[in-house]
Amino acid sequence: MLAFEAATKRFGAVNALDDCSFTAAPGRLTGFLGPNGAGKTTAMRSIFGLVALDGGRVCWQGAAITPAERARFGYMPEERGLYPRMRVRDQLVYLAVLSGGSQPAVGRSVDEWLERFELTDRAKDRLEALSHGNQQRVQLIAALVTDPQLLVLDEPFSGLDPIAMANMADVLAERAAAGAAVLFSSHQLDLVEDLCEDVVIVDHGKVVLSGDLTRLRAGVRQRFVEIRYTGAAPPLSGVPGASVVERREGLIRLKLAEDGDVAEVAALAQATGRLLSFSYEPPTLSQLFHQAVGS
């Protein structure tokens, strides 16, 4: 279990982390969300001691992270980069040995990963000779090769094509299934909603929402109703507890407060025109996010 305990970091007048507390549990994927400049990268760097906290601490299994544990965690920084002129396999073996692996075991592991990402025939090439996509793969292998119990990835999906995205999602889910705690930041809320069990949303260095995504959604008393229809629009403006969020030709979105009656809305929707679809759902992650960061 990775735990941020009241982590605080100031850069001059800016609070990059402000009494920031959250956890990332083993066996689960945790999405780390927040607008740009919210403190995600600072938080991730502090796990690896790249940023010295002004207050609070970051714990692994209940105690401060030791250098040996830290070296074994997998990390993919936001700004990707490896030695451009070093050979792919040499490079991966080097990084894994630095993490504490023993030479022969590391070699086998590197070869397996290269095989899986179809890079075996590029093993002896210099990194700079590889395509951008392949360099990204090598970077991912560097994070994965020690079989880490904690995997931290800063924007792993940025710049990937849809197929690479799906592969990345598979790999992350697979690591979580194998028991690792996986924490990654992203701006792609739909993807996080599909993939993650847990989310942490930060804004201005503070955690504004965190926990099990399903429970977070269920915990919100408001519900969202979406009605698609043809013909005349249903007269929904007078329903108590309901407020129209969006109205377009053939589409109405409503926010229904706790005391709102969904049956009444449904009856009105059926009464006029022709109803194409009717959904009554807890808020999506995207709605939660916008609510949480107050945009």
Add this chain to the structure above:
Amino acid sequence: MTGWRQIWVVATREVRERGRSRAYLIALALMVVVVVAAIVVPPLLENNDSRNVGLTGRTPAGLATAIEAQGRDVGGAVVRVREFDTVAGGEAAVRSGAVDVLVVDASRLEWQRRADSRLQAVVTGAIQLLTVRDRAAAAGVDPDTLARVLAPVQVGNVELGQVAGRSPGDETAALAMTVLLLMVISTYGGMVLSGVVEEKSSRVVEVLLARLPARKLLAGKITGIGLLGLAQVTVTAVAALVASVLVDSVDLPAVRGAVLAWAVVWFVLGFALYATAFGALGSLASRAEDAQGVAGPATVVLVASYFASFAAIGSPRSGWAQAASYLPVTAPMAMPNRVAMGATSWWEPVVAAAVAVATVGALVRLAGRVYVRAILHTGPTLKLREVWRGRAGGQGAEGQGAEGQGAEGQGAEGQGAEGQGAEGQGAVTSSGVESAGQGSRVVALGAGARRREIAAMVAGVVLAVVVGVITRDVVIGVAVGALLVAAARTGMRHGHR
């Protein structure tokens, strides 16, 4: 994984990646070729140890034998003697080069051009010897009595300022080490600098620092690159040794063991010190173009301490020479030279080395901090001041503490005849630096700024020697030379902007 293992893993990578690069291997091969050629070629070209002497006119009996004997005993050369019937015949032989000198009537030496002083001494010596013996016989003095009368009195030299057992080889060894150190620091310290900047500009540094602390990364890098430098020095030295044994040209001067040991210790310390400084400064730059600019201060200090070391030979007991040999930045070059001059007590280099080791340790830690702060910073070059201001003071005191050490003991010392010695060494210096420049030029991979810097350094040394000779004052020479280098550097930096 233990910290030492991580340092070793980093060092191994540096050795493997750089050691098999073409630039390194070419530089190494070139160095060996140049050094071996410098040893082998001159004796092959010269090969004129056998000299020819022509005799003509009235010649005392036995002169030919006497000249040959004298040549063997005194000149250490094979001298062949030919007799000519006429002066004209002999002179023709001199003109054609068949004979080096013609002895006419045992009283006039005829040369093609300028007299060869060594051969002249051999020939005149033989004539003197024969003449004195003839005159003695004429005066009725028995040859044995004469030999007793003329037996030379042994007059020995004792240098009160020098320690017993000090050999001229000591000085040469310490000097060679100083020149070598400057060369290795400028080449391999430059590698540390560009290596740090490369890691920063390629952003691999964040991946690395997540795995190991910056000070271990830096220590490993310096160890690895230092080993490469040591390998080059060793290979070159072995090649030079083998070459000189084969050619039988150089008799290696005897060097006191302590002098040699200290030279090696200070070589390692000096490299570690400057390489650490280069590494820390390198982390302030984000791009390769900025690397030379940020390394400026360390380069200036390096050149200044190089000059200071030659001044330290000139007056090894003066107060400022003592100070220079304790101050960590100048000690690696000043102290071994003072040791070689026999101007130190046994504990002095020990204390200075301890100070230097402590400084290297502190510098590695400090550099580690600069590294972490600066390394995650991209964009314009960081100022050292900004990094420091970022972390609430408390640092920086280390260097000062060490400097304080230097101010002790103001041993009075007469300057006297030492100017001469220092000038001679100055001449050795300039050629040494030139070859140093060549070595690093090969490795510098066409970095124009680097080449200009080395040119400025060479010019500075030459100027220092010239001014030193003219003014007969080493200190003024060094000051002027250092000024030139500093001015050139400042000009270069403004040129970049």
